[in-house]
Ligand SMILES: NC(=O)c1ccc[n+]([C@@H]2O[C@H](COP(=O)([O-])OP(=O)(O)OC[C@H]3O[C@@H](n4cnc5c(N)ncnc54)[C@H](O)[C@@H]3O)[C@@H](O)[C@H]2O)c1
């Protein structure tokens with residue numbers, strides 16, 4: 001399954017006449033080199049297996065990149081290879097499971113045009129023929145070397161009369177073939193390029209899905225990260241509606257490397273920018289980007305979204321999404337996903353640690369020790385057992401902290417603007433002042449909505465008990481920092497821990513400025529509440545999975561700005577329509593389908609105040625006019641098709 005941003009490019013008619021495709025076998029049709037695999041099989045249990053296989057691989061590579069003549073590379077490899085006839089069926093089975101993914105995906109293309117495809121390989125017919133036969137490619141379209149065997153079935157070498165065993169063998173073979181019409185060569189090796197160099201092909205495509213060789217890529221007319229890309233460029237029928245390698249991902253603020261790995265494994269192009277980008281910088285980088293990955297710092301504003309001409313989804317690799325203009329993204333059909341619980345525990349653990357550290361005045365004592373001052377005293381230090389912890393914002397973090405705090409003997413009070421399940425013995429406060437007046441320690445875990453700006457200001461701080469402690473691990477703008485600094489300086493508050501700030505440095509190279517610096521019993525941390533190995537790894541898996549599911553199936557479960565739909569397995573084609581939520585759009589979609597006699601297999605609709613999200617599964621038979629008409633339905637924001 002795949003998606004179509006521009007449906008006019010979908011299901012094109014084949015170019016006529018179709019050019020001849022000369023496709024290399026090793027590392028192109030299959031993901032691996034056949035001889036390397038054969039060596040691995042033949043040397044099973046051999047003490048020098050790794051060494052010999054390594055030598056063979058190195059010789060293969062030198063032959064492929066052109067640094068060793070092909071015939072020498074082949075001779076030297078076969079001399080090292082203790083293979084026998086009975087190893088070949090094992091190899092064939094292995095290779096059948098290692099056909100390149102994009103070739104497997106487009107099996108129907110090969111089945112449809114067998115007469116236009118030749119496999120021209122310096123590998124061996126004995127293992128190539130049975131593998132490509134599964135794709136409808138006949139033996140007479142396989143041009144490859146053949147092994148020689150001794151009486152005991154041991155492979156002794158190759159047939160020297162076969163032109164493919166010689167240097168320039170592919171050139172000789174193409175001359176013999178004498179094809180009339182356009183000839184395109186697809187391969188990963190230098191010998192594939194040489195066909196084009198010799199004037200026997202119109203185009204050479206470097207196939208880099210499995211391996212990318214600099215010398216080969218440098219000489220290619222086009223680089224193909226997948227066979228889909230070849231089909232797409234040549235408007236040939238393909239299984240995906242859009243090559244995944246054309247989907248560009250831009251990752252900012254260093255999410256865990258796993259995120260890039262997952263996107264790359266899906267076939268997307270991934271670019272990373274360490275640190276954040278400001279609005280102007282992001283406006284310059286966002287054009288052509290399909291997936292944007294950010295953390296808490298990057299502001300995705302309306303101006304940024306105006307420049308985002310291909311954006312499908314935004315991944316917030318964190319919990320907070322207040323840095324994104326969610327409504328504007330939604331109006332443009334851009335779905336936003338975050339990781340709502342992947343770092344929850346990390347923040348809870350930090351908060352608990354901070355409570356204990358502040359209750360024992362560690363921020364003062366530790367620097368003194370480092371300065372050589374021994375200040376043993378119990379003054380101002382207390383146990384947290386029995387103390388009242390006031391949690392403001394009883395969401396995922398607040399409620400989990402509630403459980404952990406009770407486990408260490410604290411009495412929990414909480415205040416939330418929404419009705420929340422009261423956990424354990426926690427006591428609900430009806431108003432914020434009610435909580436502030438009672439708590440020994442107040443900890444903030446509200447979300448970053450604009451209305452929460454200065455939720456805790458001078459008046460609220462004044463309501464807190466003398467000597468009380470304040471924690472802000474939520475968002476910087478929630479606390480009026482100058483007022484907090486004043487309350488600490490005056491001694492009204494006994495301490496504070498602050499992890500988040502109204503302005504945070506863009507990178508680690510920028511300095512940190514705050515009125516809170518240098519104040520007694522204050523723990524300052526650089527927005528690291530969620531920065532643990534576990535949390536970052538979880539986030540880096542959670543967010544790409546949601547985004548890829550959305551792109552591949554239309555599933556919007558857990559999107560923070562789209563109507564959430566958990567879809568059943570796709571049947572045949574899936575039409576995904578995002579439109580402004582005005583009356584009558586669904587009816588118009590269905591009128592188009594009815595007018596074109598398209599059979600609906602299933603239809604799912606969900607709306608919110610701004611948009612409607614309708615998914616229609618239809619049967620195989622439909623023509624391009626339907627798609628065109630659906631795109632033209634009034635109030636359409638985005639439309640795509642999954643095959
Ligand atoms: N320091 C960090 O590194 C870090 C890490 C993760 C999350 N966070 C931040 O922590 C905060 C909480 O995260 P969460 O996952 O628990 O979010 P959540 O959405 O699950 O919970 C937030 C709760 O706050 C309540 N709330 C909102 N405004 C309120 C108000 N004015 N008064 C009382 N209650 C209010 C909401 O009803 C909700 O129950 C968010 O701001 C998030 O961005 C910070």
Ligand SMILES: O=C(O)[C@H](O)COP(=O)(O)O
Pocket residue numbers: 295296297317318319320321343527528529530531
């Ligand atoms: O919203 C969050 O999850 C936290 O604020 C963490 O943000 P970060 O990923 O930028 O550290």
